[in-house]
Amino acid sequence: MENKVFQELLQKYLAGLCSPEELVIIDNWLASVQQVDHTPLSDAEQLAAGQRMRERMLDMLDKDVAAQTSVRRMNFKWMAAAAILLLIAGAATVWFMNRPAAVNDARREASFKIMPGKEGAILTLSNGKQILLDSTSDGVVAHEENSTAMKSNGELVYTGVTDETPVYNTLTTPAGRTFAITLPDGTKVWLNASSSITYPISFPGKERRVSMTGEAYFEVKHDEQKPFYVVTEGQVTEDLGTSFNINAYADEDAVRTTLLEGGARVWKEDAKSATPATGKNLVLRPGEQAEQSKGELVLRKSVDTEAVIAWKNGKFQFNSADLPSILRQAARWYGVTIVYETQVPDTFTGGLPRSSDINELLHILEGTGKVRFAIQGQKIIVHPVK
DSSP: OOHHHHHHHHHHHHTTOOOHHHHHHHHHHHHHHTTOOOTTSOHHHHHHHHHHHHHHHHHHHHHHHHHOSSTTOOOHHHHHHHHHHHHHHHHHHHHHHHSOGGGOOSSOOSSSOOOOOEEOOEEEOTTSOEEEOTTOOSEEEEEETTEEEEEETTEEEEEOOOOSSOOEEEEEEOTTEEEEEEOTTSOEEEEOSSEEEEEESSOOSSOEEEEEEEEEEEEOOOOTTSOEEEEETTEEEEESSOEEEEEEOTTSSSEEEEEEESOEEEEEOOTTOOSOOSSOEEEEOTTOEEEEETTEEEEEOSOOHHHHTTTTTTEEEEEEEEHHHHHHHHHHHHTOEEEESSOOOOEEEEEEETTSOHHHHHHHHHTTTSEEEEEETTEEEEEEOO
């Protein structure tokens, strides 16, 4: 991040005007501070000092964010924490600008280490209030109508039932974040990075309907008397006693719905409709995938389901995957931008834990002899090997 842009972000932070997404950037920066290689300190000392600083500041910020009803309200702790961060950032910026050239190798042009993603999300309530869940302690997060949202063991859980007009919440995972939620009916959903799900805080009617973007894995609590529908752009998926994964990222070439267990029906339809279209619809069996692209709905059989849900299990797994699709996953998880010198047409097979440093992923890809990479800040430059 350029110095000027970072300073402007810190000024917004000091003024209490940061959006939840910008607060995530600040959180990422705090995590990276502990990686700075100051000569007077050993690696262990840097790590311990940075972690203590981060924990203390996040503790102050969490308490203040939970108590605020507007991002424009600040108390003394909030201002003090922001002022401390501003001073630290200024010192770090000066150090980076004047650091010895010897510590800059070809792989590490970034001003801070590119961190892998972690658990975290933003909860948007029906009144528009947003709550950053990244480091919120377990317990009650929000209460609306007769429903309570609680954070428990790293996931969001809803309890309580209301027969009133549905009230909607949205759970969003920015780049570099993943989170799980148990809906009011007991259905469990895992969100991948750069995804969202909008849902009612109770299901009082004759059906259960949610909408999503990005990627999510569903374990639906089946109820024949109250069908469950997932709406994506131009598509509806109906639960038939089901565990399934939906990949509906806008930058992918198709919407892919993959069935793991049970059954599911998929059709192209207007989001307002609750029944299959007059035209084509597909009923999936385990191991099958519905692929919708350019208005066409196609059935794929014998899909590698382990690769499809590898993200949910904390892994990258590629089975003859093209490089752009691999790097799109990396971009969402590590929060980086991918720039191609020219396209690389080859495919790759392999995998590694998502907790790995991004350099490990790039090293594996470079090991094929087909491609090489350069890191510039939060940008990954792709060079084909000729």
